[in-house]
Amino acid sequence: MQIPTVNLSPTNPHASHQLLSAATTYGFVFIENNELGIPTADIDNLFSLSKEFFASPLEVKQDVAIGSNAAGANYGWLSRGVEKLDPGPGGQRRADVKEALNIGAPISGQLQQPLPTPLRAHLNSILSFQSRCHELCLTLLHHLAHALEIPPSWFSEKHDPALGRSGTVLRLLYYPALPAEEVEQGVDVRAGAHSDFGSLTLLFQRPGQPGLEIWKPTPHGSGEGEGEWVSVPVDPKGSERAAGEPLPILVNIGDLLEDWTGGLLRSTRHRVVFPTTSSPRPGEEAEEEGEGSDRYSIAYFCHPLDDATLDPVPSEVVREHAERTGRKGMREGMTARGHLMERLGATYSIK
Ligand SMILES: O=C(O)CCC(=O)C(=O)O
Numbered sequence: 001m002q003i004p005t006v007n008l009s010p011t012n013p014h015a016s017h018q019l020l021s022a023a024t025t026y027g028f029v030f031i032e033n034n035e036l037g038i039p040t041a042d043i044d045n046l047f048s049l050s051k052e053f054f055a056s057p058l059e060v061k062q063d064v065a066i067g068s069n070a071a072g073a074n075y076g077w078l079s080r081g082v083e084k085l086d087p088g089p090g091g092q093r094r095a096d097v098k099e100a101l102n103i104g105a106p107i108s109g110q111l112q113q114p115l116p117t118p119l120r121a122h123l124n125s126i127l128s129f130q131s132r133c134h135e136l137c138l139t140l141l142h143h144l145a146h147a148l149e150i151p152p153s154w155f156s157e158k159h160d161p162a163l164g165r166s167g168t169v170l171r172l173l174y175y176p177a178l179p180a181e182e183v184e185q186g187v188d189v190r191a192g193a194h195s196d197f198g199s200l201t202l203l204f205q206r207p208g209q210p211g212l213e214i215w216k217p218t219p220h221g222s223g224e225g226e227g228e229w230v231s232v233p234v235d236p237k238g239s240e241r242a243a244g245e246p247l248p249i250l251v252n253i254g255d256l257l258e259d260w261t262g263g264l265l266r267s268t269r270h271r272v273v274f275p276t277t278s279s280p281r282p283g284e285e286a287e288e289e290g291e292g293s294d295r296y297s298i299a300y301f302c303h304p305l306d307d308a309t310l311d312p313v314p315s316e317v318v319r320e321h322a323e324r325t326g327r328k329g330m331r332e333g334m335t336a337r338g339h340l341m342e343r344l345g346a347t348y349s350i351k
């Protein structure tokens with residue numbers, strides 16, 4: 001199984017259909033990081049800020065600790081042990097082995113939360129990163145609408161950050177290396193199996209820091225099937241990538257877009273596991289500074305505006321799919337915020 005890579009540049013006339021096909025088949029797709037994407041220097045810069053933040057003394061992190069999820073606040077630092085992404089019966093026994101910093105979308109150019117000390121001087125880089133990620137998500141939503149034969153701005157206009165609040169979050173993630181004897185294989189996971197809640201997620205990974213796995217999707221209409229976990233490479237091109245050529249950005253469909261399209265687009269379950277060995281594979285460089293097998297990643301979870309109503313998608317493709325599968329559409333009047341609140345409650349241990 002290979003997750004496809006799509007080039008969104010206008011020179012590719014098939015981009016929209018390739019994207020829709022990947023979204024309906026896998027729910028995951030790599031996007032070439034070209035002029036429509038995010039400059040590599042900006043990605044590298046945010047990863048170094050992330051590293052600096054997670055290496056900060058506890059007080060620095062506690063200063064911006066996530067408050068209360070009950071209040072709907074999803075912003076700030078999550079210490080290790082707070083989140084369990086797969087809490088249900090048969091799910092995780094122990095919490096995710098990770099830390100995270102959630103940065104909400106700005107409103108009228110202002111972040112709605114204090115930044116931790118090491119990031120404060122970099123507000124403009126963070127705002128610019130968020131805005132570039134959002135632009136890319138809007139481009140992806142345009143392509144999906146085009147392929148579904150509905151007005152191109154049908155999804156994107158419900159994601160216009162100028163029009164109000166949304167659940168959109170930029171998340172810096174840190175999965176610390178643990179001594180082998182502290183990791184119980186099959187029990188401890190870096191991030192438990194889950195699907196993302198929103199419309200689209202962009203994921204930035206680092207060379208040499210793998211660990212993401214997806215639950216192999218079975219073809220639409222074929223029933224549940226056996227299924228298995230398959231690992232997702234950081235770089236699908238591997239050693240064929242030319243020096244200096246940017247890594248692609250991994251995009252996945254979230255629950256909201258799956259539900260909105262009556263299950264046509266897939267929100268595929270995924271998880272992050274510990275590497276079984278921390279030694280580099282042949283041809284792979286050893287980690288710098290002996291940091292073992294730490295993993296850093298950055299996710300941009302894109303959501304519609306809180307008040308956006310998730311009206312039936314006026315697409316024949318969606319309608320036919322729903323008819324074939326008998327899957328019910330969204331409850332009438334359901335808003336993006338209502339959809340998110342239904343999903344958020346279960347995954348945090350703090351209420
Ligand atoms: O860190 C990763 O690679 C994935 C994280 C993830 O799936 C999530 O936070 O939703």
Ligand SMILES: [Fe+2]
Binds near residue numbers: 195196270
């Ligand atoms: Fe995820």
